[in-house]
Amino acid sequence: MSQVNAARRRVLPGFGLTLGYSVLYLSLVVLIPLSALLLNSTGLSWEKFWHVATDPRVLASYKISFLTSAAAALIDSALGLLIAWVLVRYEFPGKRLFDALIDLPFALPTAVAGVALTALYSQNGWIGSLLEPLGIKVAFTQLGITIALMFIGIPFVVRTVQPVLQDAERDAEEAAATLGAKRFRTFRTIILPELIPPLLTGFALAFARGIGEYGSVVFISGNMPMKTEIAPLLIMSKLEQFDYAGAAAVAILLLLISFLLLLVINSLQRWTRRSVR
Amino acid sequence: MAGTVPMTSVQTSAQASPATTEAAWVKWLLIAAAGLALLWLIVLPLLIVITEALKKGWDVYVAALADPDALSALKLTLIVALVTVPLNTVFGIAAAWAITKFKFRGKGALITLIDLPFAVSPVIGGLIFVLVFGANGWFGPWLSDHDIKIIYAVPGIILATLFVTFPFVARELIPLMEDQGTQEEEAAVTLGARGWHVFTRVTLPNIKWGLLYGMILCNARAMGEFGAVSVVSGHIRGQTNTLPLHVEILYNEYQFSASFAVASLLLLLALVTLLIKSWLSWKNAH
Numbered sequence: 001m002s003q004v005n006a007a008r009r010r011v012l013p014g015f016g017l018t019l020g021y022s023v024l025y026l027s028l029v030v031l032i033p034l035s036a037l038l039l040n041s042t043g044l045s046w047e048k049f050w051h052v053a054t055d056p057r058v059l060a061s062y063k064i065s066f067l068t069s070a071a072a073a074l075i076d077s078a079l080g081l082l083i084a085w086v087l088v089r090y091e092f093p094g095k096r097l098f099d100a101l102i103d104l105p106f107a108l109p110t111a112v113a114g115v116a117l118t119a120l121y122s123q124n125g126w127i128g129s130l131l132e133p134l135g136i137k138v139a140f141t142q143l144g145i146t147i148a149l150m151f152i153g154i155p156f157v158v159r160t161v162q163p164v165l166q167d168a169e170r171d172a173e174e175a176a177a178t179l180g181a182k183r184f185r186t187f188r189t190i191i192l193p194e195l196i197p198p199l200l201t202g203f204a205l206a207f208a209r210g211i212g213e214y215g216s217v218v219f220i221s222g223n224m225p226m227k228t229e230i231a232p233l234l235i236m237s238k239l240e241q242f243d244y245a246g247a248a249a250v251a252i253l254l255l256l257i258s259f260l261l262l263l264v265i266n267s268l269q270r271w272t273r274r275s276v277r
Numbered sequence: 278m279a280g281t282v283p284m285t286s287v288q289t290s291a292q293a294s295p296a297t298t299e300a301a302w303v304k305w306l307l308i309a310a311a312g313l314a315l316l317w318l319i320v321l322p323l324l325i326v327i328t329e330a331l332k333k334g335w336d337v338y339v340a341a342l343a344d345p346d347a348l349s350a351l352k353l354t355l356i357v358a359l360v361t362v363p364l365n366t367v368f369g370i371a372a373a374w375a376i377t378k379f380k381f382r383g384k385g386a387l388i389t390l391i392d393l394p395f396a397v398s399p400v401i402g403g404l405i406f407v408l409v410f411g412a413n414g415w416f417g418p419w420l421s422d423h424d425i426k427i428i429y430a431v432p433g434i435i436l437a438t439l440f441v442t443f444p445f446v447a448r449e450l451i452p453l454m455e456d457q458g459t460q461e462e463e464a465a466v467t468l469g470a471r472g473w474h475v476f477t478r479v480t481l482p483n484i485k486w487g488l489l490y491g492m493i494l495c496n497a498r499a500m501g502e503f504g505a506v507s508v509v510s511g512h513i514r515g516q517t518n519t520l521p522l523h524v525e526i527l528y529n530e531y532q533f534s535a536s537f538a539v540a541s542l543l544l545l546l547a548l549v550t551l552l553i554k555s556w557l558s559w560k561n562a563h
Binding site for chain 1: 298299300303304307308310311312314315318319320321322323325326329368371372374375378379381387389390391392393394396397398399400401404405406407408409411413414415436439440443459462463466467471472475476494497500501502503504507508520521522524525528533536537540543544546547548550551552554555
């Protein structure tokens, strides 16, 4: 093996140049700026950090971020499974357009999503005016935040479940059917277990995106402290008051959560790839 | 974390034995339910941008787009994309070459670090540059002594955009080049081809569609980034306003028609991006 490595390293050119450039550019654009946050450039003391981190308004913002992101990712998992299933297993008119539109939340600037959703769900909007008589308020509530995060998260679930469903062997399904299993039972006992890894990955990706999301939420949330203020928004408002240490404290917590989620997602993705094989 | 999904082409024909398909009514019920979900979650937001933009008529729409502030926002958005997309493309190619053509220690860690900006909130993506270059930041005093403005100016917007769009091209190329292995390049070297030629003649033709795909995703995000840019821009009209920030300013001033008119430009960008993406997946499948 080491002989192969040595040979390969000799044969192809550009290793030092490309690796060196990659590491340099990565350091300049990502690592050094991120370290400014972690190396405590604002002179944040431990007491101040603790004070900010346990402030009721900060705690409330984390709670809101967690709850709305989890709810959105959960609903997205169910809808995403349905959409992936329909796209992989059935033929119907307009399927290619349907498939292409799933990626709209990836391509649409978040601010546009934000103003569009607010217009839809405000009191006299297309959907808001239908819900108003029922006493359901969406705009400027946590429900509104959840809907915005659902919009942002749905492609993550569809695009992780879809390829797994596509590659799934139909043998076991056929065997189950031959043995007399009803279709729903086959789905529950044969197909669904195979889809658990990609569903969890999709959930985690949508959740992680939701925790950090800003643009699509800021318009529909109304940004009321303790009620509809999410963590990224709190960073923004602390910055606007020139409270750099406070903003950094909230950001460090958010960053640690993101790192943890990244590790979870990486191992989930390895699990998904294994289950595909 | 957009763009973490590899380019897949969806070209299945659901042909299987009757034993593994659902009854027709179940099938159509599921299709209808999925269609409703799509209509509700994605099509309605798309339609309302267009109707709100044209609500007060074509003249108001055109006036909103021809406004000098809107034009300067458009110009800045194009400049930011023109700088960031090529820089991140060069990085993506270099990183993918090093990672997929050679074996070295720490490769896994490098791939994880490249993904990092997708995991970080865009607001933090802006904040870190304020901490480095802002008035109270690491280089703040030195920069103000030399009369250089980065934060609340165009360089800050470019840096924040570079950060959030950092992984797009690399992410697209790494799995693609991994699959293609090194045999063709090694053959070219054995036949006497030199470094740059190996890349342009052998590698590039194999990866061009994946590369283009990564670049259009990178471009869409660069033109549409809001959170990170919002932190570092300072929202100075005519100077540090990008199109997404202009949408916000007009919206907060209750100029809804104008706001949605500018938003419709960004929607157009998204739709063109999706069109090219579909075309590239189709191209890739054939």
